[in-house]
Amino acid sequence: MKAQSYSYPLDPEWTVAEMTTVIDFFRAVEDAYEGGVQRQHLLKCYRQFQTVVGSKMREKQLGRQFASQSGYQFYPVVKQAMNSEQKILKMVGD
Template sequence: MPGPFLLYNKSVEIIKNRRGAILKNFSYPLASDWTTDEIITVTAFYRQVEDAYELSQGVLIDSLLSAYSAFKTVVPSKSQEKQLGKQFEQLTGYSWYRTLKTARETTKKSVKMTIGG
């Protein structure tokens, strides 16, 4: 059973980054018993979901699905995944469930998400 969840505060001012995305200040849900490599793997997936919402071109579906596959090696439990997904959406406003669903249903090479869409 994984340890309690903690939040990694992604402290970023609201500014445009070098890729033209507006960066926001929010926290990531993480488990306290994850290794550094596991945290890097999970946050790489979180960043892919963020980029799907924040970048004007969205993200490449192959990159998103690859990051999700790596995420699942850290979080194989469906119940833990749902718990993290719910926390992530509450903290960021971004749904990785909808992002993955859209990516799997499109024939395009990239996916661009909007909040509420």
């Protein structure tokens, strides 16, 4: 497991609950790269993340910020989760 030495891209206008929702999604993405994550858990976190973020444009902005800080891209993880029947998702690579 990588030692985390970056911060999550968060909006200071979000409530604590909203920040927690976004962080939960980012952690699920990290888990997919670092060892595996339950597919259903990741999809649930993503749906909740979408309700907080509110728009595709903002989602893409946060995705770029998260990728630049962590090295993890969430779009491939979400895409695999949506197109797969696997119970555990495990990303290979970078």
